[in-house]
Amino acid sequence: MKTINIALIGSGYGGVLHANGYRKVSKVPVKIKTVVDAYDLEKAQKLANNYGIENVSRNIEDILNDPEIDIVDICTPPMSHVDITMRALKAGKHVICEKPLTGYFGEEDDEKPIGIKVSKAKMYKKVIEQIEELKKVVDKSDKLFMYAENYVYCPAVTKAAEIIRNKKSKILLMKGEESLRGSSSPVAGQWDKTGGGSLIRIGSHPLTGILWLKQVEAAARNEKIDVVSVTADMGNTSSNLTQYEKRHLTSKPYDVEEFANVTLTFSDNTKAIVIASDNVLGGTKNYIEIYANDGTLMCNITPADNLKAYFLDQEGLENVEFSEMLPEKTGWNNLFVCDEILRGYVYELQDFVESVAYGRKPVSGFDLAYEAIKVIYAAYQSASEGRKIEL
Numbered sequence: 001m002k003t004i005n006i007a008l009i010g011s012g013y014g015g016v017l018h019a020n021g022y023r024k025v026s027k028v029p030v031k032i033k034t035v036v037d038a039y040d041l042e043k044a045q046k047l048a049n050n051y052g053i054e055n056v057s058r059n060i061e062d063i064l065n066d067p068e069i070d071i072v073d074i075c076t077p078p079m080s081h082v083d084i085t086m087r088a089l090k091a092g093k094h095v096i097c098e099k100p101l102t103g104y105f106g107e108e109d110d111e112k113p114i115g116i117k118v119s120k121a122k123m124y125k126k127v128i129e130q131i132e133e134l135k136k137v138v139d140k141s142d143k144l145f146m147y148a149e150n151y152v153y154c155p156a157v158t159k160a161a162e163i164i165r166n167k168k169s170k171i172l173l174m175k176g177e178e179s180l181r182g183s184s185s186p187v188a189g190q191w192d193k194t195g196g197g198s199l200i201r202i203g204s205h206p207l208t209g210i211l212w213l214k215q216v217e218a219a220a221r222n223e224k225i226d227v228v229s230v231t232a233d234m235g236n237t238s239s240n241l242t243q244y245e246k247r248h249l250t251s252k253p254y255d256v257e258e259f260a261n262v263t264l265t266f267s268d269n270t271k272a273i274v275i276a277s278d279n280v281l282g283g284t285k286n287y288i289e290i291y292a293n294d295g296t297l298m299c300n301i302t303p304a305d306n307l308k309a310y311f312l313d314q315e316g317l318e319n320v321e322f323s324e325m326l327p328e329k330t331g332w333n334n335l336f337v338c339d340e341i342l343r344g345y346v347y348e349l350q351d352f353v354e355s356v357a358y359g360r361k362p363v364s365g366f367d368l369a370y371e372a373i374k375v376i377y378a379a380y381q382s383a384s385e386g387r388k389i390e391l
Helices: 013-022 041-051 060-064 078-090 120-140 155-167 198-220 345-358 366-385
Strands: 004-009 030-036 055-057 071-074 094-098 145-148 171-179 227-235 259-266 271-277 285-292 295-302 307-311 331-335
Touching (some): 004 013, 013 030, 155 198, 198 285, 227 366
Parallel strands (some): 171 271
Antiparallel strands (some): 285 295
16 A cells, blocks of 8 residues: 655644554554644754754745645644645645644734634634635645544544434434633634634633534434534633632733633523633643433543552653643642544544544544534624524
8 A cells, every 4th residue: 555645834832742643543654754844944854953954945836846745734833724724725734733733823904812802703804704715725735634523533432423423313402612711822812823712712612522522412303403502601711810710721812811601502592601710720631521311421631541540759750741731749649641643643643644544534623623613603702792693
């Protein structure tokens, strides 16, 4: 079988996750041929050295013009996703795009800071216009657009989907959450860099997982189910804390939200709730709960309890990864075991590589990416205007 050649765009956290995931892809030969980073060639070279990547470049044109490259894997900040996706598809490359698909990052005449001064109704309108233009390019291309939403590939979530397909359950309520103690990114608090706060940065994961599960249900029951309205409440729950009181929290919101609570109403009158917070201590909290007419499914993603550890000191543990967003390794800890599998990264990339090799559609594609970003910006408008937004 022909080797699938990858060009990895971006050498940050997302790029490392994907590079590690490709090592575990089976059945299809795959190789990261080139890593591109326009801003930090030294970091890109380090990634290349660690993962045996042949080429390092600052220029995306190098990979767009390389006839051996099959897939352009976009792990850059979201403000560049649409532009790179369009260029890659027009160059005849398949595309893997990290979440979120896009966002509103400001226009030249916007009053600053945009997260406070720019109307969320304007943001919603502009984002929809942008993804409609992208949709035209995706629809016209004979190449695949693959949306890197790992929640869709978490074993707990895929097992729940299998059960829903076989029982043809009617899902009445879903609840999903991703919460942690803030981001390590220095620009996470700036709307013009991230397109929003906790909702788009971390809440997009459970939201997209919920949207996908609802479509699994719809297909199993031969129904058409859409999101018809969104109601949201958002805010900054740490705004009244002193600097000393904030010492254990890492979020630094400038013009974005730290907390989001979003309620979705579907066309079958069922509901879903998505929660995202940057002020939750105790490690990363990821789950989806499914309440159906004939059963309940609790998809616990992290923290898992496969391995628990108790230590009185951290000697010798400096290079041992315990879990995400837990600064200390003393006392009791729930350790991440096979994290890249339990959080879906390996199965995600396996699906994408197989889709290209065998000429089939990926589980997570453009429609899901489109729906997720539409709901996210409807939620921003709802929270800002204090009303339900009809889709």
